[in-house]
Amino acid sequence: MSSSYDCVIIGAGMSGLAAGIRLAMFDKKVIIVEKHSISGGLNSYYSRGKRKFDVGLHAMTNFVTAQERGKPFNKLIKQLRIPYEDFKLHPQKYSLIKFPEKELRFNNEIQLFIEEINTNFPEETDGFLKLLDFIKTFDEVNLSNQTQMAKPVVKSFINNESLLEMIFTPLLIYGSAWENDMDISQFVIMFKSIYLEGFSRPEGGVRTIINILLKRFEECGGEIKFNCEVTRVNSKNNRIESVEVNSNEIINCQTILSSIGLPETFEIIDNLENSNHKPRVGNLSFCESILMTDLKPKVLGIDATIIFYNNRPKYLYQKPQTFFDSESAVVCMPNNFDHDEFNEGILRITNIANFDLWNKELNLSKQAYKDKKEEVYKQSRLILEKCGLNSSHEVIFKDIFTPTTIKRYTGHQNGVVYGSIDKSRNGTTPINGLYICGTDQGFLGIVGSMLSGISMANLHVLSPQNSGGLS
Amino acid sequence: MLTNEEVRSKVLDIIADIALDDDVTTIKDDIALRDQLELDSMDFLDIVMELKKRHKIEVPQEDYSHLASMQSCVDYLAPKFNA
Numbered sequence A: 001m002s003s004s005y006d007c008v009i010i011g012a013g014m015s016g017l018a019a020g021i022r023l024a025m026f027d028k029k030v031i032i033v034e035k036h037s038i039s040g041g042l043n044s045y046y047s048r049g050k051r052k053f054d055v056g057l058h059a060m061t062n063f064v065t066a067q068e069r070g071k072p073f074n075k076l077i078k079q080l081r082i083p084y085e086d087f088k089l090h091p092q093k094y095s096l097i098k099f100p101e102k103e104l105r106f107n108n109e110i111q112l113f114i115e116e117i118n119t120n121f122p123e124e125t126d127g128f129l130k131l132l133d134f135i136k137t138f139d140e141v142n143l144s145n146q147t148q149m150a151k152p153v154v155k156s157f158i159n160n161e162s163l164l165e166m167i168f169t170p171l172l173i174y175g176s177a178w179e180n181d182m183d184i185s186q187f188v189i190m191f192k193s194i195y196l197e198g199f200s201r202p203e204g205g206v207r208t209i210i211n212i213l214l215k216r217f218e219e220c221g222g223e224i225k226f227n228c229e230v231t232r233v234n235s236k237n238n239r240i241e242s243v244e245v246n247s248n249e250i251i252n253c254q255t256i257l258s259s260i261g262l263p264e265t266f267e268i269i270d271n272l273e274n275s276n277h278k279p280r281v282g283n284l285s286f287c288e289s290i291l292m293t294d295l296k297p298k299v300l301g302i303d304a305t306i307i308f309y310n311n312r313p314k315y316l317y318q319k320p321q322t323f324f325d326s327e328s329a330v331v332c333m334p335n336n337f338d339h340d341e342f343n344e345g346i347l348r349i350t351n352i353a354n355f356d357l358w359n360k361e362l363n364l365s366k367q368a369y370k371d372k373k374e375e376v377y378k379q380s381r382l383i384l385e386k387c388g389l390n391s392s393h394e395v396i397f398k399d400i401f402t403p404t405t406i407k408r409y410t411g412h413q414n415g416v417v418y419g420s421i422d423k424s425r426n427g428t429t430p431i432n433g434l435y436i437c438g439t440d441q442g443f444l445g446i447v448g449s450m451l452s453g454i455s456m457a458n459l460h461v462l463s464p465q466n467s468g469g470l471s
Numbered sequence B: 001m002l003t004n005e006e007v008r009s010k011v012l013d014i015i016a017d018i019a020l021d022d023d024v025t026t027i028k029d030d031i032a033l034r035d036q037l038e039l040d041s042m043d044f045l046d047i048v049m050e051l052k053k054r055h056k057i058e059v060p061q062e063d064y065s066h067l068a069s070m071q072s073c074v075d076y077l078a079p080k081f082n083a
């Protein structure tokens, strides 16, 4: 490692890799340092036995065809100069929002969702169409947008509480750091990326995305170091000077892009004098059961790609008082995209979970923790049954991860997936030269975090005098 | 000494690399690039950075408007290429 860099990027998740490509592309001397032995962060992979698993990635949002210019995904790959075909995207069949009384289907064409709303809530069709107009003209990526909660705004278009809850369900669980509501810009981002653009899966899953990014980064001459944890960010006169890695080595640098989260970044700044408020750690974490079955979901009665399951009149998107909330879940069937690359059935059931309880249990006894995981698994089977999965199958493999697993592998405090409720939309921090990218800049999910990395690299490293925004 | 035609071709190479999916062979010189290709402000930033990277040409922000069309690019950049 040479002694001084234009930029050190902390974290080789989606945002760090994307930012790295941009900087390396324009001959900045850049190094990505990653605590773990592999890249991906919240969106990574692992193997058990001979089987390969994805951690994040139920589906990629923001599906568009190569011809739909100017859409986030196409902007993103253009900025990284990666051909569209490389991702081998396969669109979803359809997804389902399943409430006790009603169900709404949607796919990658908004027409289906409009029809479903018209059938189930005919009196709300007009309001929904007006909401669509509002969303289409909203400038959600403007970095100077103020935080404002979305539900009150959406209520001015949608009167029916139940429909309101149904519309919000996928958007909250796929992208809100806030409980039960979300910032209006984030709402519009999620609405467009899920309902107007839609879901797809890259062939090969997470590995495909990561390999594309790593290859591109290396082609551009970027440097990456694994098993390399940033333990301190050193500053002088309020301007960053260097980072300390693995508690011993110093890397000097002009700028830092940190993708590890806002509270996590504050935690490692050496002397934070003039900051009077610490960013808050988010509350929302998840557990997930991954099951492999001998028969495929379609044969067993489920042909949806993703089911947003909720067994209450209202959708409770909040930290549960129990280990996990078994009354709501996201159920993902990776087999049910346009192309099925698997030999077995795969079912992923994700529940909102309480980090503190899991953490306490783990510290008390390994066995108690294991027993709790077994309970998650049992409940996931019941949820599958309620979603219509026929019981005539064998589970040939299962794996369960919890909020403590997420914390262990990504370093996110409280095992949060969508970061802090305090975002730094323009990426700045109290220290000059230290910037935030990824989840806590405010754009999240796979596509969002890559866009975040790109725009923060453009804005703060490539053209400090320029606006560099996404519009 | 680069001719205007050569300058044009160097700019075109850059645009072709940025707008991977656009057909750059039909670009009309007197029409704004934005109106013919799918280029946004982020892409114009890339043109500026590629000029610097490939040809060591600096374009200050107040001069970005000179990159609007192919003709204005050539008019503005030819003296810089030949400086």
Ligand SMILES: Cc1cc2nc3c(=O)[nH]c(=O)nc-3n(C[C@H](O)[C@H](O)[C@H](O)COP(=O)(O)OP(=O)(O)OC[C@H]3O[C@@H](n4cnc5c(N)ncnc54)[C@H](O)[C@@H]3O)c2cc1C
Pocket (backbone or CB within 6 Å): A010, A011, A012, A013, A014, A015, A016, A033, A034, A035, A036, A039, A040, A041, A042, A043, A055, A056, A057, A058, A059, A060, A061, A228, A229, A230, A231, A259, A260, A286, A288, A350, A406, A409, A410, A411, A412, A417, A437, A438, A439, A440, A444, A445, A446, A447, A449
């Ligand atoms: C179960 C699950 C399902 C998901 N499903 C989807 C989905 O279907 N679709 C979708 O779009 N998104 C999904 N996501 C969300 C998506 O994965 C994330 O939004 C995105 O990956 C965030 O990327 P990031 O770069 O902002 O942060 P991260 O991925 O958190 O990257 C931060 C990196 O920094 C590293 N790091 C931490 N501390 C240090 C340190 N001190 N020094 C060096 N390195 C450090 C971490 O190891 C990590 O690699 C899911 C996430 C989870 C957990």
